[in-house]
Amino acid sequence: MDGSTGYSRLFSGTLTRTDSHTFKRFEFFVPPGASEVMLRLTYAPRREELQVPLTAQEFRGRWSREIARYRGKVEMAGDHELAAFFERFVDEASRRVQPLQNLLNVAVFDSRGSFRGRWDSPQHFGQWVTVGEAHAARGFVAGAIPPGKWIAVLECHAVVTDICSYELEVRCATFAGLYWRGELHAHTNHSDGMLSPRELVDAAHEAGLDFIAVTDHNTVSALYELGAVSAADAPDAAGAGDSCGPLVIPGMELTTFYGHAVALDVSEFIPWHDASKGDGLNKQAREVRRIGGLFSIAHPFSVGYPVCAGCEWEYDNTDPALVDLMEVWSGPWTARIMWNVLAMRWWDELLCKGYRITGVAARDVHRREDLFGRETADTYVWACSLSRGELMDSLRTGRVYVSSGPRLDFSLAVGDCDRPYMPGDRVQVTRGGRVGLAVRVLWPADAADDDDRHPHARARTNAHADAGRLVARVVRGVRGQGANVAFESPLLRDGDGRVEFEDAPVTDVWYRCEIVADSRSGLPGPRFVALTNPIYAEVISSETC
Template sequence: MTFTSADHADDHTAVETRIIEGRLEPGAPDWVYIPVDVPPGVAEIGVRYSYDQPEPTIGVPGNALDIGIFDPRGHEPRQAKGFRGWSGGARDSFFLNDTEATPGYLPGPIRAGTWHIVVGPYTVAPRGLAYRLEVTLRRGAPGPAFTPRPAPTRATGRGPAWYRGDLHLHTVHSDGRREPAELVAAARSAGLDFMVSTDHNTPSSTGIWGHHAPEDLLIINGEEVTTRNGHLIAAGLPAGTWIDWRFRAVDGVLPRVVGELHEHGALAIAAHPFCPDVGCAWKFGFAEVDAVEVWNGPWTPDDEMSLRQWDAALVASDRRWLPAVGSSDSHDHSDAPGLGQTVVWADDLSPEAILSGVRAGRSYVAESAAVEVTFEARANARTARIGERLAVAPDVTVECVVHVRGVPDGFVRFVTDEGSLAQLPLPVGGEGAVSWTTTAAVSKYVRVEVRHTPPQPTVFEGMAAFTNPIFLDPQAS
């Protein structure tokens, strides 16, 4: 798509529009790039697109086409410096200029040169996908440069304490429905101490959180890296940092991507590993990631399967175990932030302290701020808490004690490497202590599930909370 600079060289207010149409067939590449030659003197780029969406046939996919844009600094996967925005399939138009941009896109200079609009055929119907792109260039003097205002790097905390947060949240900067201010209000209403902003494939929201961050809520920058083989939560990125999502498991680049996250001090969390939606289930394995999102939104069979898979791997790698986390993955106003939520023991309310607690597994997952759980294992005057190890002679009795609040009509399940070894009721009011004993010879680890007692038999009970494990390490007497 070419715009001829000579046509309007003397007209600094001209607006030009070009249209291009194309067609994609089943089996099209994951990403298709349409070059757009932008002449000097352009102040704003606007893009509108549409594509045919036939009535879906049962058993076959319909059409879904995502969109984004790169500037002349480069667009090649894993080498791109020109990323300027992504909205996936959340909107049919966007604009960007020096001063502002559509949510999901980055304000900044409109450089002369070849830009690339990227379209991603998420699914293509058997009859193909016809699309139409309308690109509008507006000439003029550049506006004032956008000034980022990222979130503060610390919030008012309570010193070493349990802090509640949601590690997976969306706004209008991707496919969420909440404005940033609305999400902050919802997070505070849910009793959260921290939240991680994880819009799909873009860091655009990181430049505005400082306008909305209250003193008592820590906002951590992140991104949901949305590949075709699963979604990766990058939690704890520096403001403005973008992680390229254009890869599949067979490309073998996940170790490099995770290494990049670690260089930034961020965590790599495998999101909703058994999500049934196209491209959402995690297909990369778990050797590289720092944690797995076992609880995602209301407790469903997907979460139950994630829990069982995670549990099955807890003793497979000896000292290198994978902590579990929970998040709401909230998109719509009807999605409650904090359902689920990760409750982390941290030294303070800062990104470094919170992420350190998550990485160490010093956490449990709960359905709301009304639910509190403490869990300790005791033997020989020594105590281990969630995420820790207790060295004890194989035959010495270990007392496992759980304190629960906020779960009426519930029960506590003690789970070890052998499975569920005890299931004990909570007091009627939902608050109280439950204890159980074992030994290191019997149990390599112990973790706790707090579940709702169902009114009638069911395949699995509703989850109120579950903890990361305490490991019991046998030692010679």
């Protein structure tokens, strides 16, 4: 499913003469993937609407303060002829400058605080001006369009009429993104996997994946065999599978005595032999980040020593701020439900403490059949194109959902604003203001057209066939208070599987969506079919789309 394809915002108001020499600041949000920002300013009236021009005496009366200010400068010169000339000048000017004009301009600053240009009335009045990556209107600066909070400053140079009404329109054009499907944890026969690196990539292609991470235990040698890196430039090379297969994401699973962590988008060995249980693996997490990778806690509640030495996460003092991702759905859901329930609870706990950690799925692939297992989930990552850079950015941001079958779209809308927000977004809402939460599920048959836009991905047609009654749930988390299921509704398998909810938050919250099946006897909770990452809502005093 596509991400947001556009965003618009209208700021309007009324000025009076007392607003001359003041500024009005307007914040607007540029979504990730935006290719250009467009602005248009109009205001009315543009000038005084006089039935008849003011007489010189009337003009002097209306603008007496300004005339007196300038007269003072003339008188300081001590020149009587200059002073007399000034009085004649005022009378002549009163006839020539009427009607006086209002003058408003707009300066624009991007989310990095960089000046991006200034809207000037004479050349741009009533016209759309564009700030783009490659091109920009006169007076504006072309360049990268960073997402986030931009600021438009309305410069009120002169308001000479009793009232002046203005409208500032902002639009953002975005590239239509896609959710790309893949696997973030897989092994080859360079560690304990059964497949060669090429066989693993071929199996991922057969499974319809767009990307696969090769993450062998404590080695990156498989990446050389794949050509993802070369012996000469291993640390810096950007590797991928061939053009007929999925994108290969280089990585390594740090397999330590007290826990496993997947380092994604790294092509070099990460030393860990000096790690101790007391240091939380924080040094290694910092190193992964330093070289541009992502640090992901793997299967944190797997059974550990002596059954699976090191598989359980036993580090008690890991700094959550250094954790980018966490595997919250490991392997088949029912077979590993205890692992996954505990991982989900820990994830929610960290989210409610203010840490933004992206939840992902992982099969921990060792055999070909692992890629086709029932009740296992794919990780879907939103990006404009299938590239390592974009995938890593979206994983870091949380533009991610995981699913064992259906495609899932979860969005949030603020009041009457046009733009829908998606997982990973941060949105500002008015305290007690309405937010709409929309859930849309596409079953594999309905998703066929969507899959045609992916080079490799194919819908998983049998993963949910025996799921029974399905329910859409929205989990709401409050910082410092915890998370709970705030809304739920049954899902129909016919039609577009759409349900909607409303909320009115009074404090900072986050929302994420879950699709679950009826509980099975003896299991600690329902079987999960899909879940999203959170949308973060920050409560403020005034609404911003």
